[in-house]
Amino acid sequence: MSAENALPQSLTELLRSTGAALRVFDMGRRIGKLSLDQFRRIEDSELPYPSPFQHLAWVALLIWNPKRKDENAVWFLRLPLDEQGLVAPAARDDILKRLIQNVVNSKSGQLDEDALKDNPYSFTPEQDRMAAFHALAAREMKAAASAHYERAQAWMHGQLPVDEWPTLAYQGLADLVMRLDQDGNTDALVNRLGDMPAPVLENLCPLLENVQPSPRLQQALTDLLRQALSSDDSNRVAALARALSNIADEPAKQDWVMEVLNSHHATRAEVITVIATRCESALLEPRVLQSFLEQLAQGEAGQTGFSRILAELMFMPVHRALILQAFRQNERSPQLEQAIGEMFGQSFTAPTSH
Template identity: 55%
Template sequence: MSTSTPQPTLIQVLREAGAAFRLFDMGRRVSKLSADNFERLEQAQIPYPSPFLQHAWIGVLIWHPKQREQNAIWFLKLPLDEQGYLVQAARDDLVHRLLQNAVNARQGALEEDALKDNPFAFKPDQEKMAIFHALAAQATGAQASGYFETAQEYINGELPLERWTDLALQGLADLVVRLDDKSIAAALARRIPELPLPALASIATLLEHAVPPTAVRDALAARLERLLPSSDTDPLLVAALIRGLSNIQDETFKQQQVLNVLQSPHALEPEVIVAIASRCTLALQAPEVLLIFLERLAAGKAGQAGFSRVLADLMFMPALRALIMHAFRNPARSDALSSAIGQMFGQSFAGH
């Protein structure tokens, strides 16, 4: 009686190829993912830590120091089950397709063509792609892009403020991943108070993929505080600034920034509420932040469809699900929130 050979994991395939590789989470923000952790995820030992739209979004950088023509980048989107674990059948199907294509292509080399016609492949947006390339250059010891120098000159004040149109997204991404360089961090913090709004929005959005140093954090928060009272402020700018503050390490400071935004009229704008929902999930674990967030979500301009879509994503995260269910039963909730809950889950639930 023959027994079938167990399907190798994606990590095993990468290790056996003999190339260096690095994994990145590409979901809510771009961040490094350890191979050991991912192997545990693959074997359904732990749920995926940062699900986004009920999937794990993975970037895989593969490089051969001596055979650069074999370098490859894969972007993989894997479905998760209701408890946040990788769907094993999908993972097996992905590995099978990769192996088949790699063998067909060139004696097992893990090249980019291995993802040809693969249903699990995806293309990140421009901003995430720029950050990924900046991090990939660091990981492989490559130089920053040719746009980095202009970005540096701009934040150093060597180019006038109106020359923001000279800035390339890739150059700003190269800058943001180098904020551990104290001179770069200090220059950016000095420049943030006076940046033209389009440049501020671009830099703030990229900052969600870094951990902004204190001086940069404070400069962003001060800009946000100045902009919030004005009804003329573009909601996309408010969303960008809250994203820029979303990865700071001081949770109390972050909760206060989120509360400031939620207590402003801008919180009714779909772009703003989605930025908080998708990037500030740790801040939402504070009950006083969560309740006002749910109230603004229910009253928001995105209507019932927006409420249900955002809640479905948040309730997929185990840490938030129980907190949201508890908040739903708060006797102080408004009629608008009760109505939105009733439309999503049924009136009998809303009446609890």
């Protein structure tokens, strides 16, 4: 066996060869767990990445020494995907080569954050997503929440006056959302929604997209969304749509997405973008997809927004097939027909199905 063949052939293999323990998280459309077997198959290009975003797989690898659990590192990597949503082997091999070289060259010889130095595939999550990741990772590691959790919990449970909301740390809210099934937090949140100041709700909603709300919380958020639809506050509509985007009840999701699409908020860029990037499963229903395409074609995002959003959705094979099918519908509006023509060229004809 040559020395080259003896080198690890995947990230999973590299980490196991050092005795490190590993947890993998999806950091793309929302933050969630990936099983080690799932990630190994993704790495080996056996399995398409389940939730590609911007044609990339966004992952966080939480690495630690089982003998010293307080010593951990996190690698944030974005892996290029091919047209089938599979990890590009050349990119994976390049990442491995860079990591191995940096570990060899590092003073510690450890798989720490320094291993990603000058790595073009690494990224730093935005602050709000980093807070959500830390909250989920702490829970997964059975570690304590941050020092900010206690105050966020006290405020949510009504043990502090409502007007003390500016003293809440975003990390504390993230910890609370990731522990909604603990300490009566869901009931406290539902009870607090009625008098919750708008800035707190707007901070909570992007966090809520990373969890599946209980039926009671789902209903409370849906009621708030319906109230917001009759207002002129499109930012609130977009925020609440994010909060509800991860519900398990697909028919219910399709229903409220249709309500949003039938409202005057549907043509606003922030609203249609949330539906495209967070509620993509609802678009698997043809009636929802048709309404979405019509509003997208008439929206304030213009032709550039239409083309970019559809290019992102069509990267997912099932969505691509359904969108091309929807393009063949005879009852499409002149605006949608024009937008399709602009995107694909005026001579575009959707291929017939076989």
